[in-house]
Amino acid sequence: MTFGDPFFGYSWLDAIIRVVIVVLVMTVFVMYWTYGERKLVARMQMRLGPMRTGPYGLLQAIADSLKLIAKEDIRPAAADRWVFEFAPYLTFIPVLMVLAVLPFAQDWGVRNLSMGLFYVFAVLGLNIVGIMMAGLGSGNKFALLGGVRAAGQMVSYEIPLVMSLLSVAMIAGTLDLDAIAAMQHYRPFILLQPLAFLIFFTAMLSELHRAPFDIPVAESEISGGYFVEYSGIRWSMFQLTEYASMIAWSVFGSVIFLGGWEYPKGGDWGWGWQLTLTLIKSVVWIAAIIWVRTTVPRLRIDQLMAFCWKVLLPLALVQLLMNGFILVYDWPQELLFVTSGLGAALLVGIIIARAIRRPKKTSGLVGTYRQVQGTPV
Amino acid sequence: MTRWPEPALVSKLEDPSLNTVDMTVNIGPQHPATHGVFRMVLTIDGEMVVDCEPYIGYLHRGLEKLSENNDYRQAMGYWDRTDYLAGMACEAAYCYAVEKISGVTVPERAEYIRVIMAELSRINSHFMFLGAFGADVGSFGTSFVYAWRERERIYDFFEEVAGDRMFPTYIKIGGVAMDLPDNFESRVRWLLGSINQGLEDLDGLLTGNEIFVERCRDLAPMTAERAIALGITGPVLRATGIPWDIRKAEPYGVYDRLKFDIPVGRQGDIFDRFFVRLSEMYQSTRIIEQCLDQMPGGLVLNPDLPKTLRIDNAEAYFRYEGTKGEYGVYAMARGGNKPYRMKLRSPSFCNLSALREMVVGTYVADAIIILGSLDIVLGEVDK
């Protein structure tokens, strides 16, 4: 029996079994990944991290889960009851749905859709509904601010995200995730499309609300944003969503750009090596996210939007256009690397140039940064 | 709490579907960005701050009233709890003020010890600023932990010298409480090396960071004239370009024998304030090194002190370069063993009163880091 055949011959039974396996493995992975993140962050910050619960704090994840489950579920009096209570589930379900199509190894997924790529970002875009519901339903102004910030940010960043995925899909000529992974037998797509990879990674950070784009949940400003009023099991649903979507994005991203289960030697060495590849790639991917998080501060909302619309989107569009020319006229594939590499160099160059820009002279201003019209200052 | 937006508020508008309502957000007194128990009520239009009303007093302990009702030496314990990040500096300011009105002299060695302790406190407090400011801008505590390592070492050192970490009441009227430990000099030199290392780490983490610079630069710039009119002192004033430091302008102690520079900013924006504090820490290490070189021997406490200090009619306004600005102590005596009136002119208090002017017209996220850049200590604001 290969893993592609349905278990027990029944398609529906097979689907249920696979979903249960994926959800269980994912939950355990999330639990231990929170531990891993804390340890990793602690390393980067010259600390030890959790050490008290079990050897090297290994039981910390279990203790945390128990505590969250046992905690009282508080609903504020001002909250809109049903909106407030359903919001965590509505954020979590899209992530769960995405996990159903991700290829963890060849044929190791719940189902492989021929429109997998399209399905993933269509469904992942849905969890904004839950976040908006949480923001509106909490009856809290911080939550409202966080929800609105999240909406603006996620809708904006979806565009460059889709553009960068499209440029890969153009080269692959398919939306089937398994087929895209199999196509990267000799070289991962990051070599052909470094710019698309950079845009994807940036936009993904934004979709995940991870630093430097953690504006919707900014602890130091709006103290948690849309989930500020949640506690106990409902809060842990948000936490679960955050980590599950981090896993989903990392597997998805490594399938698209890093060769998924295929590169290197995945097709030749069997499913054991394929699973190992997926695991290594997604762990490295998540570690990169956390590395960024511990290093950089948070952007402001207008800078965030400006970066999306003025930098990422034009670059993504130009790349899409160049890909079109190269593929339609059948020019050599190295050109893809050259054009995209130049774009990536430009993106990095823009950032470095802005960092070393000399400050402007603004001695004419007194006290205030920008005068709000009609407001006495 | 009623449902938001309140129906009365909505019906006031002619066409609720087109107009927007300004929202009032209450930041504090329990909020991670307010550095203690400070509350500001922001009126915001979307993400823009339209109005800001600061509320203080949550940590008011009646410092002045308590000082009036205690012996000159007893009152000391309340004073190092004002700027609790730099307890030694506050004690020194209080002692200088009492020495001014009483005429008690201080041995030279004690003066040098006071300078070393005050400068270490300044470094300590500025480390706290760098760490907390990084967290305000959003760097997930990395800067905080980096700063904490050096702060712990300084506190350990205080403990070795004085027996307590934060509130040692080590500095006394007429000198300091006890002489230094034997390994003092090597210990301080090691500490200075460690501090310089920590400063370079933080410098590399924050100053070169594109996002950090982008967030801070050109934000809330302030001209020198306006800063003076608003009563702003300390690093925030120096960021506007005026090299005004009481250690140079009206020197006290042995500061006139020490060589150091006053770092200044260019336009008084947030980045300048950050950078002035960072550079000041390097200058403080310079001062401490000179103190170690010049340190004389001898007594550390005036031997002719009376058992109970009684001061006749006298008044003085002693100003001290605290870590946040001009730490002024108004002292008035009218006989007896208690001060008749002690007033603290706290730099955080005066700098904070300019908050509204800086915050209005910026984004909510900016309001947080503007508050952070003032580097307030609520113990000092609320007295």
Add this chain to the structure above:
Amino acid sequence: MTQEQTLPYPVGQQVPNASLGAMIQRLLPKVPVEIGETKTDLDVTVAPEHLFALVQGLRDAKDLKFDFLRNITGVDLVESMALKYAFYSFTHGHALQVTVPTEAGHPHVPSLVSLYPAADWHEREAHEMFGFVFDGHPNLKNLLLEEDLHIHPLLKAHPLQKADIKQGIEDSSAGFTF
């Protein structure tokens, strides 16, 4: 930055206290003042009705230029109350204290907020702690104390530890009495 900086302001007090007092009397002849001295600064005593004119003169006269209001301290002298203003000049580097004794039972003083925005919170503090009334202050309400608490804790008549806090479970209603 290793060599010594040159500072654009004079270090230390430039004008000796005695001649500063004479200078004030010469430049502001219309304001009746008494010149004294504290342990640190020159002390100028002026009646509340002349305070505003004096401070305006101190701020605007070219040789005085006291552009910085450092501090406002209220003092309860039991028989009357007084305010101590501390000024400093960034231009000339000299400092000054202005004492304003007020009549017993009538602690009214003109507000300096229009001259020095820095006076705002200092005056509010003196108002709540002593009960001074600053005529012309735009927003004279409690700053450090609770908004509806109308006591003046720094008066000498106010006891240190006699507050009787009622939690509402006794016979009387919640609150505190002194």
